[in-house]
Amino acid sequence: MPALRVPTLLKYYLNGQTEVTVSGQTIAETLADLTRQYPSIQPHLFDSSGKVRRHINLFVNADNIRDLNGLETAVGENDVVKILPSVTGG
Amino acid sequence: MELTRDEILRYSRHLLIPEVGLEGQQKLKASSALVIGTGGLGSPVSLYLAAAGVGRIGLVDYDVVDSTNLQRQVVHGTSTVGKLKVESARARLLDLNPMIQVDTYNVPFTSANALEIAAPYDIIIDGTDNFPTRYLSNDVAVFLGKPNVYGSIFRFDGQASVFYAKEGPCYRCLFPEPPPPGMVPTCAEGGVLGILPGTIGTIQATEALKLLLGIGDSLIGRLLLYNALDMSFDFVNLRKNPKCRVCGPDADIKELIDYEEFCGVPGHDHETGSAGADWDISAPELARRLSEDSPLLLDVREPHELQISALPGALNIPLGTLAARLSELDSAREMVVLCKAGTRSARALELLVSAGFKRVKNLKGGINAWAREVDQSLPVY
Secondary structure, three states: OOEEEOOHHHHHHHOOOOEEEOOOOEHHHHHHHHHHHOHHHHHHHEOOOOOEOOOEEEEEOOEEHHHOOHHHOEOOOOOEEEEEEOOOEO | OOOOHHHHHHOHHHHOOOOOHHHHHHHHHHOEEEEEOOOOOHHHHHHHHHHHOOOEEEEEOOOEOOHHHOOOOOOOOHHHOOOEHHHHHHHHHHHHOOOOEEEEEOOOOOOOOHHHHHOOOOEEEEOOOOHHHHHHHHHHHHHHOOOEEEEEEEEOEEEEEEEOOOOOOOHHHHOOOOOOOOOOOOHHHHOEOOOHHHHHHHHHHHHHHHHHHOOOOOOEOEEEEEEOOOOEEEEEEOOOOOOOOOOOOOOOOOOOOOHHHHHOOOOOOOOOOOOOOOOEEOHHHHHHHHHHOOOEEEEOOOHHHHHOOOOOOOEEOOHHHHHHHHHHOOOOOOEEEEOOOOHHHHHHHHHHHHOOOOOEEEEOOHHHHHHHHOOOOOOOO
16 A cells, blocks of 8 residues: 655644555545545545645655646655645744 | 964864965955844854854844744843844853954844845855745845755754855745745744754854855755754755746746745744734733633644643643644634634634634733733643
């Protein structure tokens, strides 16, 4: 199953884990499985209309899904999905 | 720009490196960098650029040093608490290297002055602590055609990149819009491992030196993701966003905008902690009210913060879980919401009001204000 990684900012919604496994063959499916397993992360990823929030970037391995096929980007068994929100501390 | 005998001796270890050498050190002497923010990131950045002999360093910050800075802001010291950050840093940098020029700008970096301040410098280094100034730094760099050496931190995580619209993506290509206000906590709200800005700031300084020297492969087009707990370094690829509103082919933002309005938050990471005059209650006023009747005290901090200071009888529901636990609260009962400094509680109040709660107040300044003004036996943190 694909792995999904989140930064410290979001790990508190995944029981403190920075990496979990998810099922799905597209980004949309892996996110659906993630929010099914960990419902409390849902509002941090999606706005009230169900769209991915604009400050959240999604990568498959090293590539932004914006440069691939968006939420329909294929995810393989050994791929790593990375969720990357903006961070502001300095 | 020729080096003096003293400079040749001082920079000996650079001159021994073939990729730097005399020519590279002369380049550094003739170069300049603007460091925006003299805090966690700005400290190591400015220290190492000064030590390395970057001839002119500009420092922008309008804050004063306070003791909570010293856990990570190593350019300052106990002896400079209460002094202007730019002056504190300038003295330290010139002590480290009196052969450079340090310019200080003790002003907020705003749309009104940013282009003028940044224009004379070769590169911009983003060491800010808030979204409005990050977007401003990016746009200034794009409009002036300069590289923006980016770093950002939270708790154990750091990000670093070089945004340079002439050769790659800008910050807005990656993050077209800021998060909704309050969704991404600042270091003042969520904390930060003190060493983390040291790691990320020294990476920014390294990238700045490489750019000024014209050597190596820069972080242009790559984003470094660092996690101190895992001790992991990961990279992702960044590409120009064809829809970018400042550097894309159809860019519609041609001049600096109102960044506080754009981000919906103030351009600083201070702990103002107010929900507005109609909703705030001061610590002394709360003390008086508690002696008369018993409003519910709702503490929305994280449980581990209650070990530092707490008010007796307060109900603890962390802000992040409040939306899911509203059914535990009696909307008919008067309620005072509190946190560390009044910022998270102001957001909790918004959430409660939007859920139909009417008898709600925000403890202005949080439990820290209580500790300062009512019960001095409690620590301020």
